[in-house]
Amino acid sequence: MEVFFYFGVFLWVSSTASSLALTENSLTVVPRQANYSEVIPVTLNATIEYVLVYQQSPAINPYTVRAWCENINPNLPVQIVVRQAKQVTSWTVPEMIETTKTKHILYFYNTSKTMCHESMDEITHNNPDFSMGPLTVSQSFIMALSTSSPDNVTVNVELKEDEDFYVFRDIKYNITVSPSQSRYVYYKFDNSSADTVVIEVDSDDDVCLTVSVQDGRCPVLDSNKDVKYEGVFQTVNRKGAITVAKRHYSPGFFLVFVAKPDNYDCSQESNVIPLSRLSSIMDNNITTLLTFSIKNSISLYEYAYASIGIAIAVVIFGVVSLAVIIVFNRYGTISKARTYDIKIQDYIEPKTDEEINRIILSKDLTVDVFAKYPRRIKQRSFNYLSHTTSIALFYSIPVIQLVVTYQRVVNMTGDQDLCYYNFLCAHPALSFSDFNHIYSNIGYILIGIFFIFAVIDRQHIIKITKENGIPVHYGLFYAMGVALIIEGILSACYHICPSQSNYQFDTSFMYVMSVLIMVKLYQNRHPDINATAYTTFSVVGIAIFIAMIGILDGTLFIWVLFIVSYSILIILLSLKIYYVNYVVSGAKQFYIFYKNQGLCIETVSPLRKGRFVAVLVTNVANFSMLGIGLYIYLNNITDFGTFLLALLLGNTVIHISFYTIMKLIHKERICYESLIFGVVGMAFWITAGIFFLDAATLWTVTPAESRQWNQGCIFLNFFDKHDVWHLLSAPALFFTFLYLMYLDDDISDKPQKKISVF
Template sequence: MCVLLQTHSLVSCFRSQADDGSRMLRFCPVLLVLMLASSGANVVVQRDAQFDVTYDDTVTSDNQTIYSYNHTVSRNKTEGVRVSVELLSESAPSPVLFVVRQKQAVLSFQVPLILRGLYQRKYQYTQLGRTLCQPPTKAVAETQFFFVDVSTLSSAGVQYQLRVSRVDRFTLQTDKKFSFNATPSQPQFFRYVFPEGVDTVIVKVNSQKNFPCSVMSIQDIQCPVYDLDNNVAFIGMYQTMTTTAAITVQRKDFPSNSFYVVVVVKTEDEACGGSLRFYPLLPDELLDAGNRSKTLDVIVSPAINSEVYVMGMLFCLGIFLSFYLLTFLMACVENKRYDAHLSNLLCVSGKVSPYEYGSFGKFVKVFIQIDSYCRSLESVGRSRHESLSSVEEDDYDTLADIDSDKNIVRTKKFLCVSDLARKDKRILSKKYQIYFWNIATIAVFYALPVIQLVITYQTVVNVTGNQDICYYNFLCAHPLGALSSFNNILSNLGYVLLGLLFLLIVLQRDILHNRALERNENTALECGIPKHFGLYYAMGTALMMEGLLSACYHVCPNYTNFQFDTSFMYMIAGLCMLKLYQKRHPDINASAYSAYACLAAVIFFSVLGVVFGKGNTAFWIIFSVIHILATLLLSTQLYYMGRWRLDSGILRRMLNVIYTDCIRQCSGPMYIDRMVLLVMGNIVNWSLAAYGLIKRPNDFASYLLAIAICNLLLYFAFYIIMKLRSGERIQCLALVCILFTAVVWGFALFFFFQGLSTWQKTPAESREHNRECILLSFFDDHDIWHFLSSIAMFGSFLVLLTMDDDLDTVQRDKIYVF
């Protein structure tokens, strides 16, 4: 009962310190001495201690020492107070307990200090250094007392060394670098006060040494300060670091207009990607901490202001809206050119009085009126009913010998587009429109959970303060509202705007083509590549979704949501290849369901590769076998124009063809051009499969995307070569698009391979690649990749759209299939 009463008196004493001033601060240690004496302590010694004086002393369970310090705290000047302790005795049965009692806080620690690492491994430290928190004071100048109590339960004497010193450079200055040393048992923290007119700053901590691993934390001005490896993540914002750490701090998050910058050296390096040392886990084993001292530099710089945000947004909008303006001007010029051409035709024919031209609507009206005259100028030798392409689907596909007839047509040595454009246009248009509706449905059901998930990610980052969750370029991550890196999200706007512009261009062409069909124009019915726009609509939608999902990914880029950024890249590559194939093979192109099923399988393997592919030999063997078999089966299907069934007997039939045609008769391939393409395709894909099996790249998603891009480029190059080889030409607009797109792709890939961050490594290792903004102090290299790649994709789509415009007046039975 006596001890409880004394304890209650001591607690009441401490609670009254703030009201009674320094007199009570001096009186409280007396109560502590009385309580300790009544509880069995023999000797309690209180000393008036001085700053910057080293005290060597011995403590036992029978004697305890209280060191009393006083210092003046000023409202206009903040200085730190650091307590340094070293245990001089080599071994002690019990640790020495140090309790530092301040006006508004109590700090306690033991020597030797035991810090726990991975798998509960314990590390012992006999030298400690702790900086005392400095709560703000309202008085101009105030004298405050604090006490350092030293005690132990060891009956043998334990020798220690105590030193309390002032930290003159405790407050960080803007744009001034400050260097210091830290260890796991001697963390450091400093104070920064926002200057007038500065609302956002970037705190950067750098080191020349990768290891030991460290943690940089931003904490509010309050006591206690969490500055040990086992508690630094309890409050504020924090991130691990090897050589670089950077956190953007906003004034609105700190009511006191100031914050602490805390740097802690970790006991182990596994969090930063260091080697994992194996130790047998024994309950009472203490491991040697070794020399884990680290020299670091800290600098606090003002971040960008609101004007830079506005300039960045205007720049982004200006770039992509200029494409809208350019497209509009080109459309006006093209309309005027057609108006002038039609005016000349009307004057020469004398059948229709000249019109006043200048608008697109009048152009369409005049074109309708001179339709009969245009028909007389066409060199089309057959009417719609005499052409093979006019055969109705129902009149053809319901015949009993349909399969044999298709085999006869498609196995001709030289095929023309008219041979593979025999189905009804209305049926084919509906078939290809399914591509658009399916991808629109996929986009809705894919995007909604993605948006919900990334909002949750961003909320977790903001609430927990864990900056290791998201892999930003922290040296160029500009926050806006709840978003941590607004610039990486804004730069994806180009995909959406240019995708929408491409849809508008396709819609305009679709409308013109439908009007031409309604007028039964021979050029629309019998000439050129058959116009089916469903795949174009799907491509434009995929480009817009790529922008949306890339923006979602960059809300919090990390290991678990990488597929948001890559899924529609696979779809874009696949749709472009399908469109290239559809141009010359409109009747036998893949259905939307089978195409999207194959793309879903690709995305499925992408996820498996990231999760299980790293260092997994079995996975790479299985993937390589599937890759090679898929290439062989697809090659066979393409070579025989879809006339081979993909069933269990296909391998037997392939071996039979090889034996009869190549071994017994030594005859060359019937379709030389197709064989060249497929042989090159197989060589490329087998080489990529071998590379993956041997090298096993860590970034499986990029490896898979590289396979898709290589096949697309190979097929595109083959198409261009065969087009020129067949006597066709590339018009000026398409040629300009090809050259422009190639140049932009080159620059885009340069910025892509800068590699400012990577989720394949630890967050600390990823930050080693972080770099400053390079455009308008707002955009980094990856933002420029977003700008250029969106423009390059838009240009690539235009190439596909305009590449065969030279064939619009060429009869389909004169257009070769390749």
Template sequence: MMFLLSVRLYFFIIFNLFFFVKCNQLSVDSFDSIINPDIIIKNCTIGELCSGTINSTSIHYYSVQYSFNPITAIRLTTNMKYNVTQNAPILVVVRQIRGVVSWTLPYAFSNGMIYSSVTRILCIHNEVNRTRPHTSTVFIEISTSNVDLIDYSIQLDNTTEYLLETDVKQSFTISPATPVYYKFVFPSHINNIFIEVQSQDDLCAVVSVQSFDCPVYDVGEIGFRQGHYQTMSKSASFNVYSSEFTKRNEFLLVFLVKPTDADCLDYKETAIIQPAGVVDVERRKNITVILSSLSYSKYLYVTIFLTVGIYSLIYVFAFLIMCRQPDTYDRLAPDQLSLLEARTERELAEHQNNRQSLETSEGEENVIASRMNDYEREESAVEVIETSGTGFVTVNDLCTKDYEYLKQKFRIYPQTMITIAIFYSLPVIQLVLQYQINIDSIGNEDICYFNFLCARQFAMLAAFNNVFSNIGYCALGLLFFIIVYRR
């Protein structure tokens, strides 16, 4: 009996030791496989659907050769079989000569929106600064830290709808996980291009004009902060000049749908958190873009000279009326003029004698002077009634004051008007210049609330016509100032 118990205890101890050593070995092997995963090199060709299964024990490398052509681009589409129980995503890294781009599968946004498929256009045009066809290679790395196997697939295709031409409409579809960009090269005879983007959908998108360099920022918040950009729901427009791209006479036009419409609304919508397991939410936007080479510079000059000419004619017409209309003193009869001159001389003499005879303090002088002015006004009004000869007083009779007296009174008016003009115009000028500097420095054209379809750039102002439209207020205000001074 004791012997059997001893044998059982012996086998129990041996089994536990073996199980412990085996488990320890498995954990060590698993840890080593994560630290030093197996590298598997695979080949893939253009147009071929390459699929595989991966976990944390291996890394898959794809070497894809392609024939480079300046008028085409390479589109890479990556897919994975999403499972809500997965605790780690797949990392896709694309290595090129001029840059490295990467993204995860599934591709997740801040509001929880998840996409199991991501499509990117590879920036390969200027990787070696060539314009002739040649053969090149792109390397794609697929890896994950997930211990469970995940199915994935990749496919590279040539896209010929890559170059934009003037006066040719280009229609396409974009989504948050499928950004699109196009290239435009300035012809030698064109210095500026007007870009018009239209859509029938209300989804919020971002349109960005970027300099052509690799990598292209077309995914995430980085893509929203490159070059000049606008948010759009149904329309957007840009004025692009070749002088803005001194390095290369070309640029990229990047399109991307945002995960929510908050940036295109007057109010901030509440972010909708997607429930677990919901992937590939439909947010597709159809866009049409057209580039126009019509130069509006000559029309802008015509508009400027025509507007200035119209206001110049108004000035000439006003001056002719003022020159043909006699002065107030010229319209007075000789007897009225003699009475007015005599009364004015008497008033001035009395006023001078009173000022010399008053020797009081400064405050008392002001009080007395004010009372004397009131008395003079009353006396003048009585004399005007007596000299009018009609029995009643008109505004014209009350305005028959001495020129020097009116000139002294009028000096207060221009000083006040100039002060008000400076006080109100300087902040406006500062605001216009500050907004223009911000647009040129950070590229955010959403900070200006005007219609870009109607905006016309001139000199350093992106919307010169909006500023020039205020010339009427200035011209007519100055004319009113001159008329008041003349009277």
């Protein structure tokens, strides 16, 4: 066999020498016997080509070729061609690597290439412990070196066995990588391997890398240009993790590390929605030291235990809560109210100008003034339910279609930069890359259903009253329950592939729930003049549209435009609230006062000082939040969509706090049911907020930068902190809704003409 090998070398050298010629001198081919692990300095020029012949090696490890030189003209490099029995590898020294900048090229004078073992199939399928045993393998190499330089140049080469090529679980490995010295290793699943393993990668510098997982067949794509065309890959600078399923890469896989010549793929410049920071071109002698390890992920039993256990826990929570609600509805504060079997009908007479003026000039308004249309109030209330359901249906269908397409693209291309997962706690299942973050939204869905059952029971027990208590209509509460369910569905859709482009899927129905809460609180004391569902959802739609514009183009101009528009809206709503919906009539009354008395204290002094102070405080809070928003934009602290959501949630908290405080000021008490739900809800909110603020991903930066925030699982070895936020915020919303539903039970038997409006 060896005779035939050298005879083939002789024929190749002879044919090359006889067929190639330069302008004046014939090309001289110099064959040379070479030894493994020997550093060989080779001096050559345009007339001399060296061929290094290595004996066959029985080593089970592959070999790595190192080639380096000094002071070689990059335009006349040394060309290296390594022939194996089944493949040929070639490159130049210095190696030319293009950056992402136009016409910017870096030259690397220190290079290395790992030669894929020709017998990888036999080694990986027939050799479980990577020992020689009865397995017989061989490798052979012929290395040709040539150049077009007319002057002598010297290059050093070494062909050395890669003794750390096969890696094992639960061991930390250190490797050095540069743009011209990529590295790859091989991991084989064994009988003790879990169904999935997690590869964790750490680095102490910001060198941009591509980490790739490829199947265990040669050739291995390990250059900057082709590493993305095989297997699963992601960009990494300081931290990365890839979850690999055994069923996709049996019996094992190559783990490839490729350093990039610049930071473009890890910088904001490569983002779909870029920020101001740009990439930087690295020096051409840059290297990075990586630490990586491979660990077992969770077992199928742990999958089932976490998934089924959480579902059972949520159901138990819902059943117990529903039982408590049923008891409260029958034996609580509301049970003491008298019920009336009366026919409800509206007063169809519209308000006269005299009545409107009396309302505007009245210092103490009562609910009976704004509760003359109970049937219309009921219809308006249930309009919110129908609108919420319709919007949810038409909004959810394209969302589901889009995110499922995203997941299919990720599965087909292997590009893990498309989605902002917490890769240190991302458990794949059912073709989804991150099943746990999808599944943890089950709390919103189930608890939303339980809340609807709670509303049904309360509606069955507590009938509509005409003259006592706050007008009882349940359409808004049903809408809240539906919104909670849809929030769970859309949040699950978002977490199929979380990214900059679909962040609104996770927040749209948060806007809806916030607005529904504020509308419900205003409806309690202003039932006749409350906003219709058409107006409310038009405002929500505009808010979502503004959020989209802010996310796509979050420039200073957009922020300033929003702040100005929002300020105008605040002023208009303030006038509408102060003049209890009759802004034009209120302006006329102000003009009459001004005309009769001139500009004096009596003219500008508010008639309803409590209402004026509440509006003033709300305005101060809103303008303060706008100022904070401008500050966080200038300092790149957060994005426009998150700021807008925080603005809405802040107003929701203000409305709830204001309503509660005003009840106490007007000597109304907080019934014990509402107090219990409020305290428990607050405890859930505080706990959930702690986990929410400790984020494990950040889509406002690049995928590589986001991975620096990744954290391990903390609950049942299946859920991370954001999953816990999902599981805790669902009951927090549930108890918040219940707090609002029971908040006015203390005045359920009080005549409406004695219930203050605020």
